[in-house]
């Protein structure tokens with residue numbers, strides 16, 4: 113009897129629970145969907161303002177502050193890619209610690225009360241090494257990236273599933289009470305599909321199905337993918353997206369990458385996008401019915417270690433974003449956008465409820481009016497790039513500066529204009545706080561056929577040997593010169609020509625630097641072409657070929673080559689020209705200093721360092737080491753590397769990235785007007801100067817005392833002029 117009652121009351125409780133769940137579901141609790149107007153969260157259409165912060169481009173210690181500043185800036189969503197090569201450095205060996213602690217990052221966003229847009233990719237582009245793909249993936253037999261190819265699709269599915277399962281286990285999807293409201297599969301595949309045709313189309317369908325099949329409960333997007341299959345939403349990326357239309361009437365108009373600036377390449381000028389134009393583009397998108405906008409980047413950060421893609425992508429990924437590389441507010445951009453978001457949010461109800469009625473206000477002026485019930489919001493636009501215009505709208509008159517939009521959340525009061533900036537601009541100020549007492553160690557120049565080299569016939573592709581474990585590969589061979597060679601008497605030395613597929617090289621003859629050469633992002637190929645002093649007998653030719661980040665974009669970039677692939681020729685001998693390309697070459701991966709881990713405390717004690725008057729200066733292939741204490745305070749730190757050439761920097765064993773201040777920015781920078789269509793060649797700085805002079809040292813990598821700074825310098829520089837600086841912003 114008693115047990116029956118118990119069962120009955122249990123059933124009652126279960127029923128209650130079911131009813132509660134049902135009523136939850138019908139009231140839209142914990143649900144994300146979309147309709148033609150907007151993403152719908154918990155039954156409510158939303159205008160969502162999002163910003164990209166890529167977790168490995170800052171430190172976990174920086175994350176809370178960045179997220180907080182994003183929230184203060186009026187963001188609802190943080191968007192990030194997932195970086196496969198950071199998470200699976202070798203097949204099946206996963207890493208989710210420190211800067212790669214994805215779960216921690218997402219939970220911090222949740223704690224701040226913001227949503228997450230998780231772009232799983234796993235292809236990410238992003239100026240990230242190999243577009244996010246692990247280099248080992250290239251060596252899976254039969255693989256071809258980003259097309260209908262079984263080995264690739266299996267690997268992609270495996271990683272995507274791994275991430276989705278991880279998010280589910282941590283209850284991070286919105287339907288589970290977590291912050292993730294959207295995901296992304298692939299990245300800008302549309303243009304690739306267009307080039308490769310049928311297998312590309314099949315791959316798109318497969319990718320969409322695969323993603324949707326994972327049952328995350330939240331919508332998926334595909335950016336720059338006009339044929340994204342239902343229910344996946346196709347979205348826009350670019351400097352402007354007002355004319356974008358999704359591929360179905362029941363999908364909202366979303367902008368996944370509103371570029372806040374652009375990336376810097378070594379050898380390129382530093383791009384800047386005026387806040388007025390960025391705000392204008394966003395207002396223009398919203399007035400045309402857009403309802404989701406993501407700033408790419410909101411905080412760009414730093415390409416620590418060897419994570420920069422490219423080749424030739426700089427270590428700084430500052431991006432001219434509202435939060436600068438160091439996490440400081442970039443003004444007026446940050447405040448100007450915050451005010452824009454306020455004005456948009458004041459208009460939200462009308463924006464999501466009504467379609468805009470467009471009204472002409474002049475030859476180049478328009479009103480976009482959203483009227484719903486008693487609500488009304490209007491956007492008044494002046495597209496003219498030169499003239500301010502006074503327009504009549506409703507019962508009022510409004511002054512519109514060139515290339516600007518005013519927002520009237522009640523159709524009467526202009527609370528915001530995209531060209532009227534209320535805050536002064538802030539300049540980054542680098543305050544020197546100390547120099548260093550250096551010690552040096554000269555890297556060994558490797559020559560052919562020693563104990564530690566591998567010998568092969570012909571010239572081999574670089575990454576096939578290094579597997580990207582190092583930037584460096586030695587190509588060495590012996591050149592035997594007979595005493596009968598005429599040049600030995602005439603002094604007309606033969607000309608050595610070395611063709612390389614990329615990205616840089618240093619040429620040594622008999623241990624002496626003969627010269628260096630390097631390519632660019634636009635053309636990574638390079639060649640060396642010069643007379644070389646050879647002597648009778650055996651001459652040692654040693655070429656240090658240097659990779660500067662693997663490509664992250666382009667059709668089948670996994671097949672692009674790096675390294676000295678030839679031809680290598682010697683011209684001006686008795687018998688004419690020698691083609692050395694098929695000779696025996698001896699190879700060595702990496703530097704001796706890398707093998708000894710000179711960047712670490714224990715490794716660095718394994719060699720003898722010189723100091724004082726013995727300190728190496730302006731010498732190629734030199735390691736430098738110094739110890740320093742952390743300056744007091746909390747302001748971000750950086751190294752002023754302007755006196756150095758090219759190489760890599762480590763703090764307490766961790767790489768802060770490649771330095772290359774000697775690569776100065778090409779071109780002339782000219783002026784910058786906010787008005788008119790922006791592109792990355794428009795508002796640039798640093799022309800004729802280092803593309804990147806300052807290199808961020810995360811505070812959290814420092815101990816109060818006894819920090820070890822190690823630099824490997826390829827070109828030769830003057831370390832005495834390196835200084836530690838504190839980054840501040842002043843207006």
Ligand code: GAL
Pocket residue numbers: 236237238239299300349369374375
């Ligand atoms: C986009 C791409 C991003 C990033 C950007 C340029 O096309 O989706 O990942 O590479 O270009 O910064």
